[in-house]
Amino acid sequence: MATAETKTKQPERVDATNFLREGIVKGRFLPNERLIEIEIARLIGTNRANVRTALACLEQEGLVVTEPNRGARVRLISDAEAIEIVQARSALELLVVRFAAMRATPEDRAELAALIGEMKSAYDSNDLMRYSATNGLFHKKLQKISRHETARKLLGTLRSQMVRFQYRAIFLPNRAAKSLAEHEAIMKAVEAGDPDRAERAMRRHLIGVIEGIEQVIASAQAEV
Amino acid sequence: MATAETKTKQPERVDATNFLREGIVKGRFLPNERLIEIEIARLIGTNRANVRTALACLEQEGLVVTEPNRGARVRLISDAEAIEIVQARSALELLVVRFAAMRATPEDRAELAALIGEMKSAYDSNDLMRYSATNGLFHKKLQKISRHETARKLLGTLRSQMVRFQYRAIFLPNRAAKSLAEHEAIMKAVEAGDPDRAERAMRRHLIGVIEGIEQVIASAQAEV
């Protein structure tokens, strides 16, 4: 009951926000695409007012930009900004992993280990998309284990801005193998309940992540 | 021109959000106070729709809570949550101070030194409210110097949630003196352009801040 909250039908406003956020994150709405209120309202089956507030919320989240009298567009995250986001994410992930190490229960540890197992299996069968997805779940799981709501919320909004870069790093040569080892080290440290070691392991992992993103950006620029 | 943006009259929606945010932060609206849409609309001189979207934005910022069919209230930040917020803030401040040390220009350094001077003068004349205000400016200045927009934005929303605790720690015995020394150390490290040293200095400072907040919370609980 602590977190459940007997499901009183959510207002459509919330639905509209989630619909749009998901649409942007999943790529249904492309960067710079105009988001016309009435179109989206019809798409969701709600009214303009709700779409309007949803767009205002998403603007604050950094997913859309609006100009007065000119409506909203999907915001394009620049390369420089992507780096900033990873840096901010890193700062918070370090915090989170410390708490995860301190607060993990036996069940938490088991679930974390299971996720590592799944990552390994995805890696072994060379299914890098599945690896990337499970990777995301691993980090999410860490956030949950940390029981640090504030950090979790901030990381959530940061992550949704990163989709454009998220999964591509994993295709870099050798990255997946390194990533797997890094995650294992994090898992071991959390299992040992050692915050300092967990932070060190996470720090090593994040260095790898940043390098990966930088390479993705560099190669994308080379393409053009 | 990079950041200026020829001031096209802001939509009332934005005004409403700022008005409410400021009202909550400055204490015009108290924790748990109901925020009735039409009242606020009349107060600002706008319509309900704008207030509605403003409230939705502020909910995402964590400043208000809304229940379906029951409107919005000013959110009361619990003690436990206050600690979380300081922790998250800390993680980001450490990031920021590193970048500040790396990116500070001579002018930046001068402005930082001037702020330290003002803090010292406020301390000497025992004007702790002014000290606290300048303290806030110092941290804001660091964020600006860091030129790390992402971290800056996140810190902005975290700070607005902390007002209830912000200034009270400074009245603890000895805290002001320690705080001043800590800030000077940070300033010196930034002036030296040494990110590691700056981070260490900031870390020491933040430990002091967290202890201060914890004491404020403890003594507030003792009061009741």
Added chain:
DNA sequence: GTCGACGAAATTGATAACAAAATTGCTTGC
């Protein structure tokens, strides 16, 4: 006197209509 049911008032949620601004396309003049 207390508790619950009922009803009125207040407030939120949803929809429609209107006004203002921007965009588009067309016409006209050169």
Added chain:
DNA sequence: GCAAGCAATTTTGTTATCAATTTCGTCGAC
């Protein structure tokens, strides 16, 4: 053929209205 200006369309911004829900007060039963 091209550009400037004008008109039509599209889209946003604002306001009004109505329905649904909650809240509050009153009345009555026990």
